[in-house]
Amino acid sequence: MANTAEQPYDVEAIRADFPILHQETRPGVPLVYLDNAASSQKPRQVIEVLDDYYRRYNANVHRGIHKLSEEATAAYEGARVKIKRFINAASKREIIFTRGTTESINLVAQTWGRANLKAGDAVLTTVMEHHSNIVPWQMLAAEKGFTIRYAPLRDDGTLDMDAFRQMLGEGAVKLVAVMHVSNVLGTINPVAEIVRLAHEAGALALVDGAQSIPNMPVDVQQLDADFYAFSGHKMIGPTGIGVLYGKRDLLETMPPWMGGGDMISRVRLDGSTWNELPYKFEAGTPSIAQAVGLGAAVDYLSAVGLDRIQAYEKRLIEYALERLAEVPQLRVYGPHADQKGAVAAFTFANIHPHDLAQMLDVEGIAIRAGHHCAMPLHDYLGIGASARASFYLYNTFSEVDVLIEALYKARKAFSI
Amino acid sequence: MYDMYRENILDHAQNPRHPGILSPADVDHEEHNPLCGDRLRLTLRLDEQNRIKEIAWDGEGCAISQATASMLAEEILGKTVDEVRQITRDEVLELLGIPLTINRLKCALLSLKTLTIGLYGLKEWQKHDDEDDE
Numbered sequence: 001m002a003n004t005a006e007q008p009y010d011v012e013a014i015r016a017d018f019p020i021l022h023q024e025t026r027p028g029v030p031l032v033y034l035d036n037a038a039s040s041q042k043p044r045q046v047i048e049v050l051d052d053y054y055r056r057y058n059a060n061v062h063r064g065i066h067k068l069s070e071e072a073t074a075a076y077e078g079a080r081v082k083i084k085r086f087i088n089a090a091s092k093r094e095i096i097f098t099r100g101t102t103e104s105i106n107l108v109a110q111t112w113g114r115a116n117l118k119a120g121d122a123v124l125t126t127v128m129e130h131h132s133n134i135v136p137w138q139m140l141a142a143e144k145g146f147t148i149r150y151a152p153l154r155d156d157g158t159l160d161m162d163a164f165r166q167m168l169g170e171g172a173v174k175l176v177a178v179m180h181v182s183n184v185l186g187t188i189n190p191v192a193e194i195v196r197l198a199h200e201a202g203a204l205a206l207v208d209g210a211q212s213i214p215n216m217p218v219d220v221q222q223l224d225a226d227f228y229a230f231s232g233h234k235m236i237g238p239t240g241i242g243v244l245y246g247k248r249d250l251l252e253t254m255p256p257w258m259g260g261g262d263m264i265s266r267v268r269l270d271g272s273t274w275n276e277l278p279y280k281f282e283a284g285t286p287s288i289a290q291a292v293g294l295g296a297a298v299d300y301l302s303a304v305g306l307d308r309i310q311a312y313e314k315r316l317i318e319y320a321l322e323r324l325a326e327v328p329q330l331r332v333y334g335p336h337a338d339q340k341g342a343v344a345a346f347t348f349a350n351i352h353p354h355d356l357a358q359m360l361d362v363e364g365i366a367i368r369a370g371h372h373c374a375m376p377l378h379d380y381l382g383i384g385a386s387a388r389a390s391f392y393l394y395n396t397f398s399e400v401d402v403l404i405e406a407l408y409k410a411r412k413a414f415s416i
Numbered sequence: 417m418y419d420m421y422r423e424n425i426l427d428h429a430q431n432p433r434h435p436g437i438l439s440p441a442d443v444d445h446e447e448h449n450p451l452c453g454d455r456l457r458l459t460l461r462l463d464e465q466n467r468i469k470e471i472a473w474d475g476e477g478c479a480i481s482q483a484t485a486s487m488l489a490e491e492i493l494g495k496t497v498d499e500v501r502q503i504t505r506d507e508v509l510e511l512l513g514i515p516l517t518i519n520r521l522k523c524a525l526l527s528l529k530t531l532t533i534g535l536y537g538l539k540e541w542q543k544h545d546d547e548d549d550e
Contacts, residue, residue: 264450
């Protein structure tokens with residue numbers, strides 16, 4: 001087992017805040033939760049905020065002239081300001097609440113994309129993308145007739161920047177849409193450089209931050225991204241809430257997407273005008289409790305420190321990769337630890353990842369098996385599916401050991 | 417309890433100062449408060465020094481929005497547009513002199529919004545807008 005002394009923080013103190021981690025999946029078998037790239041667990045500080053909202057001040061926001069509505073509005077808008085500071089946006093009006101990363105990217109496709117992309121144009125993305133950053137563009141391309149270019153990878157699982165530059169140089173690219181951190185390979189893409197190259201080519205840049213925001217400090221102004229999308233539930237917040245960050249000048253020019261209450265300025269029977277930012281893009285009653293819960297999640301992560309979380313996870317993934325390398329016939333995909341988030345996707349001899357996940361579940365270990373919403377990437381790697389262990393701030397070095405032991409057990413069971 | 421409806425606020429709301437519409441006007445601008453339906457049209461005439469020499473407004477809405485418009489109209493008459501540009505959100509709220517909850521702020525600030533956008537455009541208003549970010 002690794003020396004866990006002098007870690008960036010006391011992981012046991014963190015674990016004490018997450019009630020769900022302290023359970024046995026069956027008698028004598030403690031839960032080892034390693035499916036954090038799919039969804040993270042929630043600390044009591046977030047759970048209590050949700051509970052408090054529903055017990056004490058549940059009401060609709062923005063309209064009510066009564067105490068509960070005033071309190072709900074203050075909390076909902078307060079969460080927006082917390083997120084604005086968390087990612088260093090220039091204005092709280094650049095923070096649009098959505099259901100999550102997928103909805104955020106669809107919003108850009110359906111508003112900016114629908115208004116600006118046409119036949120002859122191109123969207124440049126990569127083969128490593130999550131389906132949420134591929135399918136919205138394919139759907140719109142089928143309608144508008146623009147093309148989609150997919151930048152390939154190098155053998156080590158990093159983005160082939162020479163090919164990327166070349167594809168950008170072929171012209172007609174109006175939008176570059178890339179993930180910040182791969183949910184399978186763990187690859188940390190050089191997004192600041194990608195954004196700069198996109199702008200030089202006259203294109204806008206959208207970054208899928210679903211796997212970066214929970215695990216590392218992100219400054220949207222420093223990155224100069226035009227759009228940045230992320231989800232609450234992967235960053236110890238509730239499901240049903242996410243964010244689209246967009247540069248204000250750009251958002252101002254974009255038409256609304258969904259129509260309804262809260263997004264209008266004037267409604268007449270012969271037509272309507274739109275509310276100001278960010279409400280133009282927040283039709284209908286929003287996920288109020290979830291937004292307030294996301295604000296509490298941001299407070300929690302900020303108190304621990306994203307730089308310290310990143311440093312801790314780096315040590316953890318280094319250790320996990322080292323231990324996984326010991327296991328015969330196990331192959332991990334993606335770059336070395338220094339270019340990688342805390343994700344290890346692997347295949348193990350001829351054991352199908354679903355069977356492997358099932359066997360690990362018996363040992364109390366939660367991993368994910370399948371294509372992880374990245375089928376093109378798995379095609380590209382020439383594999384049907386992979387098993388994936390993904391770590392977060394509350395995982396421990398001894399949990400890595402439990403995983404390795406269970407892999408040896410599975411190996412024995414399959415007589416390999 | 418009825419602090420929000422003190423005598424001077426109700427007086428301004430029920431007997432608005434400078435009612436009407438100037439035509440022609442140097443500035444003629446209308447804004448709405450989408451969440452409660454308040455409406456305000458503000459018309460101004462300026463002298464050679466860009467001083468507000470005449471003001472008239474027309475609107476409908478709650479007592480807070482109408483009283484603030486009336487108070488602000490009195491406040492800016494005779495001021496130059498540069499002086500008007502310096503007026504902050506907090507100064508307008510001080511005219512009212514009562515604490516407001518978050519959902520009523522938009523009512524109280526509709527007149528400043530109409531004035532600012534009418535004189536200097538949306539960008540200028542966005543500066544005021546961000547004052548409560550921190």
